[in-house]
Amino acid sequence: MKAAPFDHHAPESVADAAALLAEHGDEAKVLAxxxxxxxMLAMRLTRFEHLVDVSRVPELHGITTDGDLRIGASTPQAVAEHDPVVADAVPLVARAIPHIGHFQIRNRGTVGxxxxxxxPASELPAVALALDAVLEVAGATGTREIAATDFFEGTWSTALADDEILTGVRFPVWTGRQGAAVRExxxxxxxxxIAGVAAAVELDAADRVARVAVGLFGVASTPVRASATEAALTGASVAEATAALADAALAAADGFDAVDDLHATGAYRRRVTTHLVQTALTAAIQEASGVRA
Ligand SMILES: Cc1cc2nc3c(=O)[nH]c(=O)nc-3n(C[C@H](O)[C@H](O)[C@H](O)COP(=O)(O)OP(=O)(O)OC[C@H]3O[C@@H](n4cnc5c(N)ncnc54)[C@H](O)[C@@H]3O)c2cc1C
Structure with a gap:
């Protein structure tokens, strides 16, 4: 099938893009x-009269570090994947992107x-949630920031208003020794x-777990933060954390309403999640403590 006809708008600034969204209301959609x-348009699952193409708005491109790592919303996933600044500042982002589809998709698809x-099966929303990322947003009436924890409301549903544009995402930069792993x-x-885990661990100078971030994807109607798992490991020594991993991973599988669909049952997703959390965290702890897998 082919998409229904639409007008393609190519604004050159965020202000112009926001004005177009405000003008056309629910007949308009951002295209990145x-x-x-x-x-979705080609399959006629959805239809919009106006597409506001933000892929070439200069303000929406670029990767910077200034305390946080900031990635402009229209930055192609492949650019972030191969940027050494990203890999150095927030390794979990760089490790997650290669799991997105195929390279052709990452060349066009954007981080924002x-x-x-x-x-909910996407890697980057789970990474953003686990790392306490901040989403920068602009609309016709101004700008605001949304914590990742308040952003993801349901499948394909976020806290963005119809006339708002995601302009960038800021990831906190951890400064201790860290390890990161993605398993799916x-x-x-x-x-x-069908189920996936993005995990990062930071150790302090005494070799204790200073921070743990665990995001789950593909398992529920939103990305999920495995808070019970994080709490079980925070403050532990490497040896204690390693010994506690099996129970901590079981706790992750209890923390969400598992999706039951064509691809897998909820029970299968829980079982796989337990295994993936354990293997991802084992790899992250080993990397942080300097052990080569
Ligand atoms: C075969 C295939 C396999 C894939 N596999 C994976 C996978 O394994 N993991 C994964 O994560 N993704 C996967 N994807 C999806 C891919 O990552 C998309 O690139 C991504 O989901 C959407 O990014 P996009 O820039 O293409 O956005 P678009 O398709 O242009 O837009 C997607 C939605 O986001 C909105 N939007 C986009 N940018 C903004 C913005 N700046 N502000 C406000 N709203 C905005 C649009 O209005 C639209 O509703 C796959 C896609 C395909 C075709």
Whole structure:
């Protein structure tokens, strides 16, 4: 099938893009890399009269570090994937992106598009949630910031208003020794995950776990933060954390309403999640403590 006709707008600034969204109301939709929206339009799962293309707005591109790591919303996923600044500042982001689809998709798909699309099986929303990222937003009446924890409301549903644009995402930069790992199960390479885990661990100078971040994707109607797992490991020595991992991973599987669908049962997702949390955290702890896997 082909998409229904639409007007394509190519604003050159965030202000112009926001004005177009305000003018056309619910007949307008932001278009970024098009890797999720265009298939939905082509399959006639949705229809908009006006597409406001933000992929070439200069203000929405770029990667900077100034305390936090900031990635402009229209930055292609592949650019962030290969940027050494990202890998150095927030390794979990760089480790997660290669799991997104195929390289052709990452060349067009944007970091902000993935987060704004809020597919619960996507890697970057889970990373943003686990790391306490901050989403920067602009609309016709001004700008605001939304904590990732308040952003993801349901499948493909976020706290963004219809006339708002996600302009960037800020990830806190951890300064201690850290390890990061992403583990997922998908039917074929490049498919969306049936269950996935993004995990990072930071050790302090005494070799104790200073911070743990665990985000789950593909398992519920939103990305999920495995808070019970994080709490069980925070403050432990490396040896204590390693010994506690099996129970901490079991706690992760209890912390969400598992989705039961064509791809897998909820019970399967819980079982796989336990295993993935354990293997991801083992890898992250080993990396943080300097052990080569
Ligand atoms: C075959 C295939 C496999 C894929 N596999 C994966 C996968 O494994 N993991 C994964 O995470 N993703 C996967 N994707 C999706 C891909 O990552 C998309 O790139 C991403 O979900 C959307 O980014 P985009 O820039 O293409 O956004 P678009 O498709 O242009 O937009 C998606 C949605 O986000 C909104 N939006 C986009 N940018 C903004 C903004 N700045 N402000 C406000 N709203 C905005 C749009 O209005 C739209 O509703 C896959 C896609 C395909 C086609």
């Amino acid at each position: 890399g098009g890797q999720s929206l265009l298939p 598009g993935s987060i704004a699309h809020a597919d 199960v998908a039917r074929r390479s490049g498919d969306f995950a």
